Amino acid sequence: MNRRAILAVLGLAIALSAGMLGWSLRSAGSGVDPASGKAWTVPDVDTLPDSPVGRSVRQGRELVIHTARLIGPQAADPARRFAGNNLNCQSCHIAAGTKQFGLPLVGAYADFPNYRAREGRIGTIEERVNGCMARSMNGRALPSDSPEMTAIVAYLRFLSSGTARGAKTFGRGAGKMDELTRAADPVRGGRVFTQSCAGCHGLDGQGLRAQAGDQAPGYVYPPLWGPDSFNSGAGMARLITAANFIRANMPHGTTWKAPMLSLEDAWDVAAFINSQSRPQMQGLEADYPVRSEKPLDAPFGPYADSFSAQQHKYGPFAPMRAGKGEKR
Ligand code: HEC
Numbered sequence: 001m002n003r004r005a006i007l008a009v010l011g012l013a014i015a016l017s018a019g020m021l022g023w024s025l026r027s028a029g030s031g032v033d034p035a036s037g038k039a040w041t042v043p044d045v046d047t048l049p050d051s052p053v054g055r056s057v058r059q060g061r062e063l064v065i066h067t068a069r070l071i072g073p074q075a076a077d078p079a080r081r082f083a084g085n086n087l088n089c090q091s092c093h094i095a096a097g098t099k100q101f102g103l104p105l106v107g108a109y110a111d112f113p114n115y116r117a118r119e120g121r122i123g124t125i126e127e128r129v130n131g132c133m134a135r136s137m138n139g140r141a142l143p144s145d146s147p148e149m150t151a152i153v154a155y156l157r158f159l160s161s162g163t164a165r166g167a168k169t170f171g172r173g174a175g176k177m178d179e180l181t182r183a184a185d186p187v188r189g190g191r192v193f194t195q196s197c198a199g200c201h202g203l204d205g206q207g208l209r210a211q212a213g214d215q216a217p218g219y220v221y222p223p224l225w226g227p228d229s230f231n232s233g234a235g236m237a238r239l240i241t242a243a244n245f246i247r248a249n250m251p252h253g254t255t256w257k258a259p260m261l262s263l264e265d266a267w268d269v270a271a272f273i274n275s276q277s278r279p280q281m282q283g284l285e286a287d288y289p290v291r292s293e294k295p296l297d298a299p300f301g302p303y304a305d306s307f308s309a310q311q312h313k314y315g316p317f318a319p320m321r322a323g324k325g326e327k328r
């Protein structure tokens with residue numbers, strides 16, 4: 001069979017299994033995988049029946065969208081306060097985790113369990129969620145058997161309907177734009193911030209609360225640093241992750257196909273944000289027990305090479321890759 005025929009059969013198989021389970025795929029309207037020609041599609045939660053599974057998946061989506069209200073520091077029931085800040089999963093996993101290169105959650109479940117360099121061992125999807133709970137949400141782990149974890153995993157599993165086990169879905173992560181040959185410049189990035197970001201996130205980067213006062217859960221515009229932000233161990237605290245996320249998604253509404261910021265502006269503004277103060281996570285030196293697997297932009301030591309902490313934080317990364325004999 002040629003490739004087109006294989007894709008057609010695959011598409012039919014997905015459509016059939018979807019039909020049997022009672023949901024359908026919706027085309028999310030963005031880019032096509034240049035390698036396979038496959039369009040970006042997202043299983044449509046709204047077409048699920050009002051069954052126990054359907055309800056659990058919907059509850060999981062609610063938790064991803066309204067994390068602060070449901071399990072944040074101001075959640076009605078003190079026993080359900082797991083997140084340590086008032087971000088939502090959706091603050092970073094844009095559109096409830098359905099946006100291409102908006103750190104989507106589509107396809108993630110199918111890729112777990114997998115080897116986690118940060119822990120140096122195989123990790124489950126529950127452990128991955130709790131990685132974000134401890135770092136991005138600066139909070140504590142959701143017990144594996146809690147109704148919240150069960151629902152989030154049901155949602156993640158649904159978002160991987162039709163994704164083959166172990167497949168690396170095109171559009172996952174935040175992208176991989178070209179790097180600068182110089183170090184990213186936080187001072188220049190500060191000017192980009194004032195011009196392109198402060199209108200929503202505030203000149204002080206503290207965002208805009210959903211309601212007046214500090215007691216309301218959630219934000220209209222989330223904070224980018226300070227006590228209610230992601231902590232120093234979060235993926236977003238790494239320059240390469242932040243710069244790609246920002247270029248593909250910010251100002252809010254931007255898509256990876258039509259970025260609004262220049263490469264330089266994206267790298268520099270990410271450097272500016274990650275130069276500000278944020279909650280410090282303890283014990284980070286234990287991350288990446290196999291040091292050679294540590295991402296170049298991890299903003300904390302120890303490192304396997306002799307490049308400065310400053311260069312790991314701001315780049316340029318090409319000389320560091322050359323030292324490791326690594327390609328991008
Ligand atoms: C401050 C930003 C931020 C917030 C908030 C956040 N995450 Fe994440 N999350 C990330 C980053 C960055 C990654 C790493 C993506 C990568 O590896 O390319 C990630 C990865 C993940 C993954 C693995 C995705 C994959 O493709 O393998 C899952 C699952 C996940 N997060 C779930 C959650 C859940 C559930 C919440 C809310 C409880 C949450 N995250 C909150 C930034 C965030």
Ligand code: HEC
Binds near residue numbers: 223261270
């Ligand atoms: C039009 C308003 C708007 C503008 C302008 C904007 N953002 Fe955002 N940003 C948002 C919203 C809203 C979210 C949360 C995503 C969601 O809920 O859909 C967000 C999320 C983020 C996040 C991840 C969440 C967090 O709290 O860390 C980062 C990082 C970010 N923005 C950086 C930037 C940068 C840098 C710029 C300027 C280049 C920028 N944003 C411009 C509205 C905006």
